[in-house]
Amino acid sequence: MFKSIQYVIKENFSNLYRIFSISKYELLADMRDTKLGLFWNFASPAINLLTYWFVFGFVMERNSVDGIPFFNWMLAGMVVWFFVRPCIVDGCNAIFAHSKMISKMKFPVSILPATVVLKELFNHFCLMIVLILIFIVQGYRPDIHWLGLIYYCFCAIAFNISITMVLSVLNMIARDTRKFVSSIMRLLLYLTPILWPLSRFEHYPKIAFIMKSNPIYYIVCGYRDCFFYHEGFWPYRYRAICFWIITLFLFAFGSVLMHKFKAKFADLI
Structure with missing residues (x-):
């Protein structure tokens, strides 16, 4: 296992x-196919946000959560989801999408999950700029707690790369993986939870514990804490332990898969 981890880390850093x-090439290729280009990096998530706000904030009349306007509370969580979801879904196809290149030349396959995450990280930064501007206009002034976003963004990157390594290899073994993951992600949005507070399960501690163990929920809570609650890292220490255990396990497992199948990817295409 340690040999596999060393192999993946060395290949990525080199x-x-x-x-x-x-x-950069894949990001520019997506923009090149449309006339509005970069506009869709902002428009698509904005339309989704307005849809969720209309359903949960307007129709279902969820006015506030812990004294925070529902739209702001939801927005701080959805910005994480718009980063994690495409990394996982597109990451499933990270290796298969470059099958022609892999079959024709010796290529460091283990770097492909990182390319997907880096591409989506640019979109994440674009959305974060819009989010911060919205919060500033509404009276949320930047303070020292906002620096915590750097840590939680790093957590999101580490988790995305780790799970993408696993899923990209599994998708090469069984093409149904991507479709299965796409279906599960729709359900995961509501189970994280992002669109409703976990306090609704305060009478079901076992269910609440399972949901708190969700790595994505740890990142979502972190973003919200930086913007609104300002409680720091300590109240989330148990979730942090669960997060890093799961993330490191996924990274180790993904590294083993990458190392084991490095010479077989061309045959799996």
Whole structure:
């Protein structure tokens, strides 16, 4: 296992420029196919946010959560979801999408999950700029707690790369993986939870504990804490332990898969 982890880490760090170049090319390729280009990086998530706000904030009349306007509370969680979801769904296809290149030349396959995450990280930064501007206009002034976003963004990157490594290899073994993951992600949005507070399960501690163990929920809570609650890292220490255990396990498992199948990817295509 340690040999596999060392192999993946070494291959990624020795190909940082290649990771950046592939991510940049794929990002520009997506923009090149449309006339409005970068506009859709903001428009698509904005339309989804307005849809969720209309259903949960207007129709279902959820006015506030812990004294925070529902739209702001939801927005702080959805910005994480708009980063994690495409990384996982598109990450399933990270290796298969480059099958022609892999079959024709010797290529460091383990870097491909990182290229997907780096590409989506740019979109995440674009949405974060809009989010911060919205909060500033509404009276939320930047303070020292906002620096915690750097840590939680790193957590999101580490989790996305780890789970993408696993899913991209599994998708090469069984093509149904991507469709299965796409279906599960729709359910996971409501189970995280992002669109409703976990306090609704205060009478069901076992269910609440399982949901709190969700790595994505830890990141969501972190973003919300930086913007609104300002409680710091300590109240989330148990969730942090669960998060890093799960993330490191996924990274180790993904590294083993990458190392085991590194010479077989061309045959799996």
